[in-house]
Amino acid sequence: MTTMELETTAKMMVAEGKGILAIDESTPTIKKRFDSINVESTEENRRAYRDLLITNPDSNKYISGMILYDETIRQSTSDGTPFAKKLTNDGIMPGIKVDTGAKDFALHSNEKITEGLDGLRERLAEYKNLGAKFAKWRAVITIGDKIPTNACIDANAHALARYAGLCQEIGIVPMVEPEVLMDADNTIERCYDITEKTLSALFSNLKNQDVNIAHTILKTNMVISGKKCPVQANIEEVAERTVECLLKNVPSELAGIVFLSGGQSAKLATAHLNAMNVNNKDLPWPLSFSYGRALQEPCLKIWGGNSANIEAAQKGLLHREKCNGLACKGEYNSKMEDAA
Numbered sequence: 001m002t003t004m005e006l007e008t009t010a011k012m013m014v015a016e017g018k019g020i021l022a023i024d025e026s027t028p029t030i031k032k033r034f035d036s037i038n039v040e041s042t043e044e045n046r047r048a049y050r051d052l053l054i055t056n057p058d059s060n061k062y063i064s065g066m067i068l069y070d071e072t073i074r075q076s077t078s079d080g081t082p083f084a085k086k087l088t089n090d091g092i093m094p095g096i097k098v099d100t101g102a103k104d105f106a107l108h109s110n111e112k113i114t115e116g117l118d119g120l121r122e123r124l125a126e127y128k129n130l131g132a133k134f135a136k137w138r139a140v141i142t143i144g145d146k147i148p149t150n151a152c153i154d155a156n157a158h159a160l161a162r163y164a165g166l167c168q169e170i171g172i173v174p175m176v177e178p179e180v181l182m183d184a185d186n187t188i189e190r191c192y193d194i195t196e197k198t199l200s201a202l203f204s205n206l207k208n209q210d211v212n213i214a215h216t217i218l219k220t221n222m223v224i225s226g227k228k229c230p231v232q233a234n235i236e237e238v239a240e241r242t243v244e245c246l247l248k249n250v251p252s253e254l255a256g257i258v259f260l261s262g263g264q265s266a267k268l269a270t271a272h273l274n275a276m277n278v279n280n281k282d283l284p285w286p287l288s289f290s291y292g293r294a295l296q297e298p299c300l301k302i303w304g305g306n307s308a309n310i311e312a313a314q315k316g317l318l319h320r321e322k323c324n325g326l327a328c329k330g331e332y333n334s335k336m337e338d339a340a
């Protein structure tokens, strides 16, 4: 039963032309997003904002799942339907962020280790009862002077595998996310090398701990130039290097790969995904999206905390969802942005 459940969920998460909307910002992170539009981060404002994302008509054409935060999975729509139930009714799978954040890694300056394993078996059981079908755990790998260290990559990969095993044990699909940050001044080559090391450590730990790769979704960064690098690789190069790195380091039996946007602009994140799918029709796994900022940014700005703007904000979100849904099939064209 669990095996079939895992297989079905994993396949549905990366169904053709669909991807994941990440709305699992922790309370401190959503406060930063709200600060950018001058909206106070109260529980009701957070609920109202997530309400508009979750109840957007027609999202289910392009969105297979949404990742919720602990507070969000316990909240309800304005008419009193629990968010997880509303999503399930609309054919969108509720997911849940289960790590408790990236903390300073002892004895390693400027590096992070993700916490949240203690009590995770019990928390997963509760989330399952609340309707969660998949769970996310994010590890953060920082590029800098003499970092990342092998110790940091290994410790995070080990924790990701422990979390993934606990998820599969209870019938929840793990979305394993080792994020190599793109904020530094590194070249695309350095990003390639670090992503390669990270993925290699991740899959070796998953294998070692008997996690079923066929029932796992990888959420990863693209291979890209650091934001502060004076030479920025173009769209074709990012697409090529990313696919090359994945083909070399990701087992073919993996259920699917989804990308994080990591601070790329909304349009660029879509263009990168499209370029990967236009040029590679025969990959062993679907390449899709699990964007947070790149899907939400236009919508957040249009909303601005004003309920009169909900419909316009939802239209802005649906447009990004559609563009990315098409990018999963290599059918996106930047002219669609002008038409909108």
Ligand code: 13P
Pocket (backbone or CB within 6 Å): 022, 138, 177, 260, 261, 262, 263, 290, 291, 292, 293, 294
């Ligand atoms: P971004 O797409 O904004 O990077 O967020 C995705 C995510 O869920 C990071 O964990």
